Amino acid sequence: MRRMTARPANAHQARLLRLLRDGGPNSRAQLGDQVDLSRSKLAVEVDRLLDTGLVVADGLAASRGGRRSHNIRLAPALRFLGVDIGATSVDVAVTNAELEVLGHINQPMDVREGPVAVFEQVLAMAAKLRASGLAEGFDGAGIGVPGPVRFPEGVPVAPPIMPGWDGFPVREALSQDLGCPVMVDNDVNLMAMGEQHAGVARSVADFLCVKIGTGIGCGIVVGGEVYRGTTGSAGDIGHIQVEPDGRPCACGNKGCLEAYFSGAALARDAEDAAHQGSSPELCTRFENSGALTAVDVAAAAAAGDATALDLIRAGGNRTGQVIAGLVSFFNPGLVVIGGGVTGLGHTLLAAIRTQVYRQSLPLATGNLPIVLGELGPTAGVIGGARLISDHLFSPA
Amino acid sequence: MRRMTARPANAHQARLLRLLRDGGPNSRAQLGDQVDLSRSKLAVEVDRLLDTGLVVADGLAASRGGRRSHNIRLAPALRFLGVDIGATSVDVAVTNAELEVLGHINQPMDVREGPVAVFEQVLAMAAKLRASGLAEGFDGAGIGVPGPVRFPEGVPVAPPIMPGWDGFPVREALSQDLGCPVMVDNDVNLMAMGEQHAGVARSVADFLCVKIGTGIGCGIVVGGEVYRGTTGSAGDIGHIQVEPDGRPCACGNKGCLEAYFSGAALARDAEDAAHQGSSPELCTRFENSGALTAVDVAAAAAAGDATALDLIRAGGNRTGQVIAGLVSFFNPGLVVIGGGVTGLGHTLLAAIRTQVYRQSLPLATGNLPIVLGELGPTAGVIGGARLISDHLFSPA
DNA sequence: CTACTTTCTCCAGTTCGAGGACAAAGGGGG
DNA sequence: CCCCCTTTGTCCTCGAACTGGAGAAAGTAG
Numbered sequence: 001m002r003r004m005t006a007r008p009a010n011a012h013q014a015r016l017l018r019l020l021r022d023g024g025p026n027s028r029a030q031l032g033d034q035v036d037l038s039r040s041k042l043a044v045e046v047d048r049l050l051d052t053g054l055v056v057a058d059g060l061a062a063s064r065g066g067r068r069s070h071n072i073r074l075a076p077a078l079r080f081l082g083v084d085i086g087a088t089s090v091d092v093a094v095t096n097a098e099l100e101v102l103g104h105i106n107q108p109m110d111v112r113e114g115p116v117a118v119f120e121q122v123l124a125m126a127a128k129l130r131a132s133g134l135a136e137g138f139d140g141a142g143i144g145v146p147g148p149v150r151f152p153e154g155v156p157v158a159p160p161i162m163p164g165w166d167g168f169p170v171r172e173a174l175s176q177d178l179g180c181p182v183m184v185d186n187d188v189n190l191m192a193m194g195e196q197h198a199g200v201a202r203s204v205a206d207f208l209c210v211k212i213g214t215g216i217g218c219g220i221v222v223g224g225e226v227y228r229g230t231t232g233s234a235g236d237i238g239h240i241q242v243e244p245d246g247r248p249c250a251c252g253n254k255g256c257l258e259a260y261f262s263g264a265a266l267a268r269d270a271e272d273a274a275h276q277g278s279s280p281e282l283c284t285r286f287e288n289s290g291a292l293t294a295v296d297v298a299a300a301a302a303a304g305d306a307t308a309l310d311l312i313r314a315g316g317n318r319t320g321q322v323i324a325g326l327v328s329f330f331n332p333g334l335v336v337i338g339g340g341v342t343g344l345g346h347t348l349l350a351a352i353r354t355q356v357y358r359q360s361l362p363l364a365t366g367n368l369p370i371v372l373g374e375l376g377p378t379a380g381v382i383g384g385a386r387l388i389s390d391h392l393f394s395p396a
Numbered sequence: 397m398r399r400m401t402a403r404p405a406n407a408h409q410a411r412l413l414r415l416l417r418d419g420g421p422n423s424r425a426q427l428g429d430q431v432d433l434s435r436s437k438l439a440v441e442v443d444r445l446l447d448t449g450l451v452v453a454d455g456l457a458a459s460r461g462g463r464r465s466h467n468i469r470l471a472p473a474l475r476f477l478g479v480d481i482g483a484t485s486v487d488v489a490v491t492n493a494e495l496e497v498l499g500h501i502n503q504p505m506d507v508r509e510g511p512v513a514v515f516e517q518v519l520a521m522a523a524k525l526r527a528s529g530l531a532e533g534f535d536g537a538g539i540g541v542p543g544p545v546r547f548p549e550g551v552p553v554a555p556p557i558m559p560g561w562d563g564f565p566v567r568e569a570l571s572q573d574l575g576c577p578v579m580v581d582n583d584v585n586l587m588a589m590g591e592q593h594a595g596v597a598r599s600v601a602d603f604l605c606v607k608i609g610t611g612i613g614c615g616i617v618v619g620g621e622v623y624r625g626t627t628g629s630a631g632d633i634g635h636i637q638v639e640p641d642g643r644p645c646a647c648g649n650k651g652c653l654e655a656y657f658s659g660a661a662l663a664r665d666a667e668d669a670a671h672q673g674s675s676p677e678l679c680t681r682f683e684n685s686g687a688l689t690a691v692d693v694a695a696a697a698a699a700g701d702a703t704a705l706d707l708i709r710a711g712g713n714r715t716g717q718v719i720a721g722l723v724s725f726f727n728p729g730l731v732v733i734g735g736g737v738t739g740l741g742h743t744l745l746a747a748i749r750t751q752v753y754r755q756s757l758p759l760a761t762g763n764l765p766i767v768l769g770e771l772g773p774t775a776g777v778i779g780g781a782r783l784i785s786d787h788l789f790s791p792a
Numbered sequence: 793c794t795a796c797t798t799t800c801t802c803c804a805g806t807t808c809g810a811g812g813a814c815a816a817a818g819g820g821g822g
Numbered sequence: 823c824c825c826c827c828t829t830t831g832t833c834c835t836c837g838a839a840c841t842g843g844a845g846a847a848a849g850t851a852g
Contacts, residue, residue, distance in 0.1 A: 029799060038841055041799075066798020085586045122561025131849040148759055158759050206626050218725065222618050229727025230602050240721040241755050253755060262777040285708050322721070329614065329722055359637050359649060363544055363629045425830060434810050439831075462829020463817040 006052035007396040012045050014038060017157060017393040020055060020074045022197070024098055027061045027069035054078075054100060063094065074098060079177070080388055083122055084380030085188055086340075087111055087161055087214035087263075090118070093273025094134045099197060099389065101378055103134040111146060114164040115173070123177055138180045140392050142384030143170060144187035148233040154184035157232060159388075161215060164287060183387045187211070188235055189226045190383030191373070195336050197386045199375040206335045209373070210237075210321065210325060211339035214263045218326070223260040237326070242318050257322050258295035261315030263294045263340055269311050271299050281308030298344050312344050316351025323370075324359035331364045337354065338373030340395035345372070402448035403792040407442050408433060413789040416451060416470045418593070420494055422562045423457045423465035423630035424617070435494040442468060450474075452458055453649060470494060475530075476784055477537035479518055480776030482582055482736075483507055483557055483659075486514070488521040490530045490778035495593060495785065497774055499530040508541060510560040511569070519573055534576045536788050540583035541565060542611065543735045544629040549786030550580035553628060557611060580785045583607070585622045587769070587780030588615025591732050600730045604722060605769070606633070607735035608715065610659045613721070633722070634658065638714050653718050657711030659736055665707050666693050675703030694740050706741050712747025718765075719748060720755035726759045734769030741768070 015035055018271035022024055032042050049055045050072070050317040074097035084091040084102075088111075093104040105125050111118060128141040129135060147159025154171025175182040201209070201221070209219035216238035221228040228234050230274060238258035239251050246255025259265060266365040273279045274286040281300040286292050302310035323335060335356075337349060353370050373379055404410040411431055416422055428438050445451045446468070454469040460584075470493035479499075480487040489500040501521050507514060525531060532787035543555025550567025552558060569579040588605035591597040597605070597617070605615035612634035617624040624630050634654035635647050642651025659766060669675045677696040682688050696704035717730060731752075733745060749766050756764075769775055 027799085039800075040802090040842085041840060044839090063849055064798065065850065067795085067800075067850095069799055111621060116528075206623075220725075222623060225619060227602075229730035229760070230764075231759055231762070233757065234725065234727035236724050236727070236757060236760065240724050240756075241717065241759055244717075251757065252605060254594070321640075322636065324631075325718070326725055328727070329630065330633050330637050331627060331630035333626035359635075361556075361629065361632060361635055361647065363627055364625070364632065366594075366627070368626075423830085436811080436833090439808090459818060460829065461819070461826085463831080465830055541837075620800060 006054050007394065008393060009048065009056070010365055011043075011387075013049055014394050016045060017047065018196075018390075020072070020394065021098055021389055025058045025071045025073035027071050029064075029069050030061075031072075032076075032118075036271065074217075077136070078139050079137065079386040081126055081129075081180075082142060082190075082381030082384030083143045084190060084377070084384060085109075085111060085118060085122070085143065085145050086187065086380075087146050089123060089127065091377050091381050092122060092129065093139075093378065093385075094121065094129045095382065095385040097389070099382055099385045100380065103129045104378060104381065105129065106231050106377060107300045108365070109342045112164070115166055115168045115170065119174065119177065119301075119396075128176065136295050138178055140388035141174065141178055141204075142190065142387035142389075143174060143182060143184045144190035144380050144384055145170065145184065146187050146213075146217075146355065148231070148236065150182055150232050151185060151228050154182065155348060156184075170298075181388060181392060183391050185216065185226070185384075185387055186219075186228075186232070186235070187380055188217035188219045189228065190340055190387060191379045192221050192226060192336075192383065192396055194375055194379035194383030194385045195338070195373050196221060198382050199373055199379060200336055200371050206330075206332050207334040208323075208330060208332045209261050209336040210319070210323060212262065213340035216258050216262050216319070216339075218332070224338060238323055240322050240325075255344060257318060260318045262343070266294045266297055266311060267292050268313060270308070273307045273311070281305035282308060294344070301344065301347055309347060312347045313351045316344075316348045317355050319348075320352040320355025321359065324356045326362050327356055327360045327368065332368070335368065335370045336368065336373050338376075338379060402450050404450075404789060405444065405792065406441075407791050408437075409445055409549065410790050412441060412445060413450065413470065414786075416468070417494055417785055417789065421457075421467045421469035423456045423467050424456075424515065425465050427468075449535070469656075473532070474535050475533065476779055476781040477522055477525075477531075477576075478586075478777030478780030479522075479537060479539045480773070480780060481505075481507060481514060481518070481541050482583065482587060482776075483542050486518060486521065487773050487777050488518060488525065489774065489781075490525045490534075491557075491778065491781040493785070495781045496691055497778065499525045499528060500777065501525065501776060502773065507558050507693040508560070511564045515570065515573065519571075519715070523530045524575065528764055534553045534574055536579075536784035537570065537572060537574055538586065538783035538785075539578060539580045540586035540780055541566065541580065542583050542609075542613075544627070545580055545633065547581060547624050550578065552580075569696075575626075577784060577788060579787050581622070582613065582624075582628070582631070583776055584613035584615045585624065586615075586735055586783060587775045588617050588622060588732070588779065589782045590771055590775035590777070590779030592617060592771050593606050594618070594763060594778050595769055595775060596732055596767050602726075602728050603730035603732065604719075604728045606715070606719060606733065608658065608733070609736035611733045612654050612658050612735075614716070616726070628688050633718055636718050636721075638717055653714060656714050658745050662690045662693055662707060662711060663688050666696075666704070669703045669707070675701055677701035679681060690736060690740070697740065697743055705743060708743045709747045712740075712744045713751050716742075716748040716751025717755065723752055723756045723760050723764065731764065731766045732769050733766065736777060 046314045055072050058071040060068045061071045078097035080095045081094045089108045091106050094102045147162050150157050170184045171182050188211045207221050211217050218235040218237045239256040241255045242257050243255035247259040249256035249259035268293040274282040285296045297308050412581045439652035451468050454467040457467045474493035476491045478489045485504045486554045487502050490498045543558050566580045567578050584607045607613050614631040614633045635652040637651045638653050639651035643655040645652035665686040670678040693704045694714045
């Protein structure tokens with residue numbers, strides 16, 4: 001099926017499309033209040049958008065005291081695909097033009113199988129969503145991958161946990177396969193955009209979004225825009241040193257944060273604790289399944305296991321130590337904690353908060369909320385939809 | 397004397413003024429090459445600027461193969477004042493509209509005497525520059541202070557080393573006294589703007605500018621613009637912890653970078669070394685003057701004193717450790733080292749480089765120059781002039 | 793039913809800008 | 823010194839775009 005290829009012709013139209021995306025259906029009059037255009041100019045631009053089919057009439061709005069206005073909204077048939085490729089699983093979701101999730105699938109998977117295998121699976125998941133009647137096709141897709149990306153080209157560069165992806169033309173390949181525009185970004189940046197659009201970071205211009213999963217990364221938002229750095233590796237905080245001459249890390253250095261606290265490190269520490277017998281709870285879990293993950297630690301902690309709680313607190317302290325430094329440096333208006341280990345919940349959050357509030361200067365922490373992300377796994381896919389919609393809703 | 401109060405009427409004019417500021421005198425044709433306006437439109441805007449008096453005709457340009465063009469330039473009588481208030485001295489300079497320094501005075505001073513005393517001195521220095529015939533008045537002034545500033549209002553907030561300045565309306569007070577528009581910013585940000593305009597950071601969009609003086613701070617430039625953070629305290633890296641439970645710092649915490657390496661800490665370490673007799677060079681210097689400063693350490697190091705060199709290397713390592721973290725996080729295209737202790741020169745730079753290149757990931761450091769600032773004490777004052785000119789050369 | 797509010801359309805007047813034509817100014821070769 | 827080419831600057835005209843007002847349409851409140 002042929003999809004929409006129309007694009008806004010100028011900055012005004014782009015602005016209007018984004019307002020409709022972020023604010024939902026709206027009347028001409030309300031739009032006029034927000035964009036500072038003359039009524040006539042606004043009417044012309046709206047008419048053109050109606051001509052392109054990007055927006056459609058949507059009945060009458062409630063009266064604001066006088067004549068009721070005709071609502072307009074983004075075309076209800078528009079569909080964006082959000083794909084969040086993690087180290088061990090993939091999330092794929094369809095959204096409408098307002099970035100509301102209509103359907104969401106998660107499947108386990110190993111990125112190390114390489115791009116070809118992974119995309120096969122992603123395409124199958126997308127097809128499944130389409131087959132379930134949620135979409136007749138996709139007008140754009142935003143993809144997140146767990147590693148640095150050269151953003152303009154949409155190509156992963158030297159991703160440590162994704163051997164075989166280096167230089168793979170993700171954007172171009174998927175654009176071909178899906179038959180729609182595609183944008184590719186780091187998964188952490190996508191999470192940041194998701195929380196910004198629909199989560200805790202609404203209306204915050206400058207914030208950090210720390211994602212603790214298999215690795216640790218940090219999305220940086222400056223003035224409402226994701227900051228990616230000179231080579232696209234900004235936010236790669238997992239390999240900041242927290243302990244001189246500390247534990248060896250997979251990256252070759254010693255004492256990296258990730259060597260102490262990440263899904264992998266936590267699992268290893270938990271297994272060690274199980275072997276040493278210091279934690280009955282972890283021990284029984286280990287005997288049941290033969291291995292431990294962050295989920296087990298979370299469960300043990302919830303059951304009140306002291307060792308598990310200690311592990312979480314120790315990790316939270318180290319993470320907090322790094323975040324404290326970043327807060328001093330970056331002075332954000334908000335810090336969001338997300339990712340797989342968010343299941344560790346408030347124990348983790350408390351440890352991080354303690355460390356940050358103790359180590360950073362009052363001026364920077366005075367009014368600084370440190371909170372858990374509220375979207376969980378949907379943050380990434382919403383961020384993906386947001387990424388591609390930002391691209392499509394900008395002047396051609 | 398009455399000064400220029402004209403301001404550009406629109407974004408085009410602002411753009412042209414900045415081009416003339418950054419590129420010097422220019423012909424209409426050359427400007428046209430850069431701004432993507434039709435010749436007629438360009439001519440109209442230039443004529444209007446000529447009417448305001450902000451720019452003037454400046455003779456004929458060399459031929460580019462055909463008819464010679466009439467150059468235009470910013471009004472040669474325009475004068476900006478750059479003021480860089482340090483912890484222990486003040487720099488005041490006059491520049492023309494192209495931000496070339498016409499006169500520069502430095503005087504020792506103690507910020508802790510409070511804003512009133514300091515401004516008296518600054519005004520006297522400005523008057524001296526004016527009296528020497530360099531300026532008949534000032535069209536704007538940019539002020540740097542050694543602490544966080546609420547930028548829009550131009551008011552220092554909770555500055556640790558400037559008791560008595562908290563909340564003092566610097567911008568308003570100086571604007572009254574000087575009779576011209578004033579902008580106030582952190583001194584580190586000014587240094588970053590200076591190096592960006594006329595120093596090593598020309599044509600780099602994203603970079604860090606680390607200033608090591610009485611304290612340690614870091615200017616952050618994102619997409620060519622200084623980033624100041626939510627409360628104006630971004631870049632305050634002096635109080636990042638480098639040693640858990642380490643030396644007590646003036647801020648109340650322990651193990652801050654500044655407690656180990658800054659003008660003050662270095663002087664103290666040097667005096668300790670002198671007392672212990674581990675360094676003959678420092679010892680004799682101490683006996684001569686009764687106290688030691690970073691300058692003495694630099695001189696001793698230059699003379700080959702092993703203890704002094706060790707002090708510098710140790711400090712450089714700690715600083716490098718912090719910068720390595722920032723590089724991983726921020727992925728800048730350049731790191732500039734500046735400030736008072738730059739006199740320590742290449743020993744310091746080498747220590748910092750070693751640490752950063754060893755600790756940060758290859759993708760971030762692959763093509764990352766770490767260099768000394770090339771403007772020295774003029775970076776701050778040029779940055780001040782740049783700050784106010786950016787303000788004045790923007791649409792009213 | 794009337795007065796008032798809000799929304800939307802239409803229209804006329806005006807401003808703005810693009811682009812072509814042309815004059816002015818210079819270089820270089822014969 | 824003349825002719826031709828290049829570059830620069832100005833002028834002019836046409837078309838497009840924008841503003842603001844008038845007024846119709848569609849409500850609400852009393």
